[in-house]
Structures are given as C-alpha cells and as structure tokens.
Amino acid sequence: MSYDYLKLWEPMKINKMRLRNRIMLSAMGTFTPMQDGTDSEEGIRYYEERAKGGAGLIMTGAMFLSEKTAQGGPTLNLYSTRAIPKATVMVERVHRWGAKICLQLSCGTGRNGMPDIGERVPISSSPNPAFYNPEMICRPLEVSEIKDIMKEFATAASFALNAGFDAVEIHGHAGYLIDQFISPEWNTRTDEYGGSWENRTRFATEIVESIRNVVGPNFPIIFRISLDHMFKGGRTLEDSMPIIELLEKAGVDAFDIDSGCYETMDYIFPTCYTGEACMAYVCEEARKHVSVPIINAGNHSMETAVDLLESGNADIISFGRQLIADPQFPNKLKAGHREDVRPCIICNEECIGRIFGRLTQLSCTVNPNTGFETHMEVTKLAEEKKVVVIGAGPGGLEAARTAAIRGCKVTIYEATDIIGGTFGRIASPSFKKRIRELIKWYGVQLDKLGVEIKLNTKVGLDDPCLVNADEIFVATGSVPFVPNIEGKDNKKVIDVTAAHVNGVEGQNVVICGGGLSGCDTALELAMQDKDVTIVEMLDACARDVMPINKISLDRMLAEYKVNILTSTKVVGITDEGVKVEKADGTTEVIPADNVITAFGQRPNHTLADAIADKYPLKTTLIGDCQKTSKAGNAIREGYYAAMALQ
Structure with a gap:
C-alpha cells in the first residue's frame, strides 16, 4: 500500500x-x-x-x-x-x-x-x-x-x-x-x-x-x-x-x-x-x-x-x-x-x-552518532581511499556506508547470497520486521553511494583485492556453537539460523538453548501453532535479553504456551527426541519431530586473524569476529572504523 x-x-x-x-x-x-x-x-x-x-x-x-x-x-x-x-x-x-x-x-x-x-x-x-x-x-x-x-x-x-x-x-x-x-x-x-x-x-x-x-x-x-x-x-x-x-x-x-x-x-x-x-x-x-x-x-x-x-x-x-x-x-x-x-x-x-x-547518556543501536553529534560529524577525507570490507553483516554494512560517505571507493565481499549476515537471516518473525527494513535500507543506501557488493565471493589471504586495498575492514561475524553431544548430527537437528531461513516442518519442536535467539525462535514457531519446548541448562531463560524486552518476551512465551524447561541439560539427541538431564540427576527423552540447536555463537576469526596478521597496518577487525556481541556493537565498531580513517 x-x-x-x-x-x-x-x-x-x-x-x-x-x-x-x-x-x-x-x-x-x-x-x-x-x-x-x-x-x-x-x-x-x-x-x-x-x-x-x-x-x-x-x-x-x-x-x-x-x-x-x-x-x-x-x-x-x-x-x-x-x-x-x-x-x-x-x-x-x-x-x-x-x-x-x-x-x-x-x-x-x-x-x-x-x-x-x-x-x-x-x-x-x-x-x-x-x-x-x-x-x-x-x-x-x-x-x-x-x-x-x-x-x-x-x-x-x-x-x-x-x-x-x-x-x-x-x-x-x-x-x-x-x-x-x-x-x-x-x-x-x-x-x-x-x-x-x-x-x-x-x-x-x-x-x-x-x-x-x-x-x-x-x-x-x-x-x-x-x-x-x-x-x-x-x-x-x-x-x-x-x-x-x-x-x-x-x-x-x-x-x-x-x-x-x-x-x-x-x-x-x-x-x-x-x-x-x-x-x-x-x-x-x-x-x-x-x-x-x-x-x-x-x-x-x-x-x-x-x-x-x-x-x-x-x-x-x-x-x-x-x-x-x-x-x-x-x-x-x-x-x-x-x-x-x-x-x-x-x-x-x-x-x-x-x-x-x-547510567550513561542515550545513544542508538543503528545510529552511533546519536548523543555524539558534536564530536562525530562525518566529513570527507582529503584523498580517496580504496576500502575492502569482508562480510556484509551489520558491522560491515555500516563500515562500508560511512566510508563511502567519507569519499572512499568501497567494495564489499560477502560469502553468501544476501547481505545482512546472521542478524538479517534470523529476522524472519513478524516482530523482527524492522530488522528486515534496516537491512533493506542498507542495501538502498550502499547502492546510492556506489558501493560495489560482490555476493557469493570468498576472499583468500593472497587475494589481489587485499594487496591493493588502502584499508581492510574484516567483519566475518560468528558461527554457531554446538557442544560435542551425542546425536548432534542426527537428521532431525536444525541449526537455529537454518530454521529461520528454511522454516521448520515438524509439529513438535525442541529448542536446545534458551537465550534470546532460542526464545525468539520458540515464539515464532509457537505463533505458527507448533508445539515448542525450550531446554535451558541455567535457572532462567532469556538472561541475555534487555530487561524491558524480557517482560514482553516472557509474557508472549506464556501466552503462546511455550514449554520451558530450565536447570535442564541437553545430553543427547536420538531419533525419538532430545535426551535431557534434570537438576536432580534424572534423565528423560523429550519427543521431537525437529530439534533446533541454539547454544550460541562463537567468533568466526580464522580468516580475520590471518588477514590482520598479514596486513597489520591496514586491517581493522569489526564485530563478532573478535567477540560475539549484539548487532549494535558491530554497527558501532563499523562506524568507528570508517570514522577513524585519515
């Protein structure tokens, strides 16, 4: 409309x-x-x-x-x-x-x-x-x-x-x-x-x-x-x-x-x-x-x-x-x-x-300039620089956008077929509509700024684009962490990112991990009338969620009748479902048509470290490839990386 x-x-x-x-x-x-x-x-x-x-x-x-x-x-x-x-x-x-x-x-x-x-x-x-x-x-x-x-x-x-x-x-x-x-x-x-x-x-x-x-x-x-x-x-x-x-x-x-x-x-x-x-x-x-x-x-x-x-x-x-x-x-x-x-x-x-x-002054996840307008005016560089950005997650996108505004010639290399990284891929629920809009906004802005985006393109350590670049921003993000549990390769197992991208067919779904990602996935599936259980080894779910947001999330998980098992450890995955160990030491198998792993993320740092070691004078690491965090941290680091260019 x-x-x-x-x-x-x-x-x-x-x-x-x-x-x-x-x-x-x-x-x-x-x-x-x-x-x-x-x-x-x-x-x-x-x-x-x-x-x-x-x-x-x-x-x-x-x-x-x-x-x-x-x-x-x-x-x-x-x-x-x-x-x-x-x-x-x-x-x-x-x-x-x-x-x-x-x-x-x-x-x-x-x-x-x-x-x-x-x-x-x-x-x-x-x-x-x-x-x-x-x-x-x-x-x-x-x-x-x-x-x-x-x-x-x-x-x-x-x-x-x-x-x-x-x-x-x-x-x-x-x-x-x-x-x-x-x-x-x-x-x-x-x-x-x-x-x-x-x-x-x-x-x-x-x-x-x-x-x-x-x-x-x-x-x-x-x-x-x-x-x-x-x-x-x-x-x-x-x-x-x-x-x-x-x-x-x-x-x-x-x-x-x-x-x-x-x-x-x-x-x-x-x-x-x-x-x-x-x-x-x-x-x-x-x-x-x-x-x-x-x-x-x-x-x-x-x-x-x-x-x-x-x-x-x-x-x-x-x-x-x-x-x-x-x-x-x-x-x-x-x-x-x-x-x-x-x-x-x-x-x-x-x-x-x-x-x-x-207890500090406000700013913004998507606009790091907020609250710092006096100190962080985006100005053009005296001379154009060739900037290579590896990874099109939120940190890489912001680094590219800000560098382009500053007059740089920017090229992004992204290994997958879309921009947005994991942040964009998991934005499938209705309540993440604004995240999808943000990724679309980045695409529009980069196009208007003349930033070249090369999708489905992996960069090697000796790639000429790195050799010829004046500055390299590495934002390779993070990858899923899955502990070494029995049955983790079972055909029922789906990574949480894949669950968002490809959907989930089964009716009974067990989600292993009760952090923000697991809880959001549970809510999305429950809103599709699926029967969802979250298994969390700590004594509460969503402990990594901003407290005010947690009020809404907890209420909606209850409203959509998501079954939450806390102080419960996943010890194996079988053809029947998920084997768990309770706080009292007893075990049981929770029936599941699909098992979603949401144990968390770990830095995707191998290539990032190698590039930083080979090109130390012109490489800046951004976001989750150093330490896993929230999207706002990656965007802020991307903004700072481009603002630091001289």
Whole structure:
C-alpha cells in the first residue's frame, strides 16, 4: 500500500502555539545534563539535530522540580536562575531550525524512585510499597509539602518563560507521583487529595492552576497521562475519561496520551513484541471526551502515524526512538524519500538500555552518532581511499556506508547470497520486521553511494583485492556453537539460523538453548501453532535479553504456551527426541519431530586473524569476529572504523 504523507505536514495550533507539522519528538531522558543543572553541549545538540531534521515540536525529557522529589536521572535545575542562560541557548538553537520546544515538568517518580537517590525513603501519595523494593514503604506527602510543590511548579513555569520555551508539559504519566495521586490503586488518602476521583485529581488540577497563574491564558499547557495502566487494579480507559474532562476544564490545552505504567513497563518503553502503534487504541475514546488536541505515542511508523491522523482520533504523533535512529526522517519524508529513512529496530538496547543498565547518556543501536553529534560529524577525507570490507553483516554494512560517505571507493565481499549476515537471516518473525527494513535500507543506501557488493565471493589471504586495498575492514561475524553431544548430527537437528531461513516442518519442536535467539525462535514457531519446548541448562531463560524486552518476551512465551524447561541439560539427541538431564540427576527423552540447536555463537576469526596478521597496518577487525556481541556493537565498531580513517 502506498501512502500519502501530506497529513503529517499540516500545521496546527496548541493554544496560541503554531506548529509547522504533526511530528513531535517524544519526551525521553537523555542523561546529558551536568551537575550544575545545565544541559551539556551533547544534550543541546541532540535536541537541535531533531529540530534541524524537521520535527515540528521538540519535547524535552522530564525535568524535575527539585532534588528532593526527583529520584531519577540528571535534569535541568529548574529552581535556579543560574540554569536559565544555558536553557535559553537550547531553545534558540531549536528555534533556529523552525521548530517549537516544550519543557516537560515533573514533581518526581514517587514510589517508582530508586532508593538512595533523593530522599532515602521514596515519597508518594500514600504509604505505598516502593516499586523497586516492595519491602520499603513510601512516605506520604504532607499537605504542606503539596503546597510547596505547587510553588515549585510556579517557579518552573517562570523558568520556562524566561528561557523562551514555547510550552510546558506536565508529566502525569507512567505511575509517577502525579499518577499516584490520581489512581485509587496508589491513593488511599482521606483528606482533600483522596477519596473521590475529583479529590484524587485535585493534585493535578492545582498544578495546572499554579502554572496557569504564571504563564497567562495564551501559553500552552500540555498534560501527559496514561489512560490505561494495563494491569489488574490499575486505572482503566473508562476510569480515565472523567479525569481528562476535568483537566481540560482546569486549563489543559492538549493531552499527550498512551497506556502503561511501571507494572507494565514494556509499554512505557514499547518493545518489538508489542508491535507498531501499540497504544493508538486509547485515542478513539479520548476524542469523545475532550475537545483539545491529542498527541499519541507508541512504536509508530510513518504509516501508522498517517493512519491515526486520518482517523481524526489524534492530532500529533510522538516519535521517540525513530527520531533517535534518524533525526532527519521528517525532512527525508517531506522530500519524497521514504526509502532513505533509517528505521528504528525497537531494540531498546542503546537508548533506554544504556540509561537503565549503565547510567550513561542515550545513544542508538543503528545510529552511533546519536548523543555524539558534536564530536562525530562525518566529513570527507582529503584523498580517496580504496576500502575492502569482508562480510556484509551489520558491522560491515555500516563500515562500508560511512566510508563511502567519507569519499572512499568501497567494495564489499560477502560469502553468501544476501547481505545482512546472521542478524538479517534470523529476522524472519513478524516482530523482527524492522530488522528486515534496516537491512533493506542498507542495501538502498550502499547502492546510492556506489558501493560495489560482490555476493557469493570468498576472499583468500593472497587475494589481489587485499594487496591493493588502502584499508581492510574484516567483519566475518560468528558461527554457531554446538557442544560435542551425542546425536548432534542426527537428521532431525536444525541449526537455529537454518530454521529461520528454511522454516521448520515438524509439529513438535525442541529448542536446545534458551537465550534470546532460542526464545525468539520458540515464539515464532509457537505463533505458527507448533508445539515448542525450550531446554535451558541455567535457572532462567532469556538472561541475555534487555530487561524491558524480557517482560514482553516472557509474557508472549506464556501466552503462546511455550514449554520451558530450565536447570535442564541437553545430553543427547536420538531419533525419538532430545535426551535431557534434570537438576536432580534424572534423565528423560523429550519427543521431537525437529530439534533446533541454539547454544550460541562463537567468533568466526580464522580468516580475520590471518588477514590482520598479514596486513597489520591496514586491517581493522569489526564485530563478532573478535567477540560475539549484539548487532549494535558491530554497527558501532563499523562506524568507528570508517570514522577513524585519515
């Protein structure tokens, strides 16, 4: 189906703020602000690049009112005038490209806060169990403290005006502190801030009033709220309707809506398993209850964005990780070059994964330039170099693309008949659609850049292409690891990569290995109505999966009734099935029509090492041929290899 994207370019207003289009950068923490409460050059440039790329509205990540209530990552210091000058620089650099910028305000995470950040005991609306440590009971806010928070919102609103922001957004989302007041699940107060839904919403409406008293009638106030918590006991879509009606009466100019909370965290940070436009469903009902503009987020593609806008149920589409992956995508789309848009693969690894796992600033699996725009501008070399790339997996493809942009004459040699490597070959499930799109994107870009790709071509150590090359990038990837178990050559045995490429005919399938590859394969086959068992020797499956993604994966494996045997070792494969040894030492045979080996990968290093040894002055090894890792590591190493050329 072909799409007319013109709907995305229609201008619109929120209160008196006119936007050039319907594309918004989602609010996402960047972990770029510095200790003095100002954003770093990296953070400012990050926002500027998305404005330059054509987004109509730039939403900052949540900025906390004070250290006491924050219990989260570093943000702008909204309670100090010292931070205003640098914030003004951010605003002006966004305005320079024709975009508007909105400051998102938050009074904190409440029960979702991490202990030892901010107050020792998290604050909340009521004595709720802390999310990360349910044995710790949160301290309910006193009424006097609530009044202080209202003053802090007024101070933050004044900060926004002085710095030149075009709007403010109140973060009432994700089960954070404001949401803890609104929802009966977390609000058991008996004073004027608890009880009836009107009382529970009082905290939020007073925030709106506090801000409005500072900014006046024409300045846009947006409210971000989850309309469906998606867990038993949480607020439902129906419950949320009178709340947004009341908030509109209180003075909210637009609603930024979706679903989920920390109990359903894989909707706060949607995964590839939740699908595209996974939270668009909340818009239809919301449209019936409010008259102000509606913004929606949730794994949108450009096509689902158009569909939702044309339905009339939303007015602005919020793109988060897609604008991380390709800040220029609005301009590319506007120019009629959809094929040039680099897709986000919804992996969560190098954006929220870096923040959660390493407490460092966000970047991107498919766009290593994200967060480092200031330091890694791709510039042309003074003289053309002949670059040979061996292997067309993600690392080799990125090395070739970046080297070609830098003016090199690049040739890729790939031993198989397709590009993408193992990463591309295992992308057969519906939930890996974006990976297939990424490989296709690389093919289009390399063709436009004039990169020659020689498929079905193996390179020998003395090949003239190596002798004549100025630089050699070796990205031969990895190969399957299969332990020396009895029956591994049985005709029933299929390598996990071959299972994706050729399909699986049998009904009863046993998968040996419960890492990400094994679990994804199990889910794909179960979605085809096959009976699937995973055998994993460790005490849990998917231990190598990014924790937020694991929430979705575990839920779907259960939904599709995949049988999971942990603490169980594969000791042999027979004509009947898989012989396993349990933790208690007993053995049994699990019947199987097909047995898929997913024990993991090992570096395909023989040729790589030989080339590096023979041509040490011009060889760079990339990705899994050195150490097996995830695709993002290979892409980053490929990018760095090409960027290091001099």
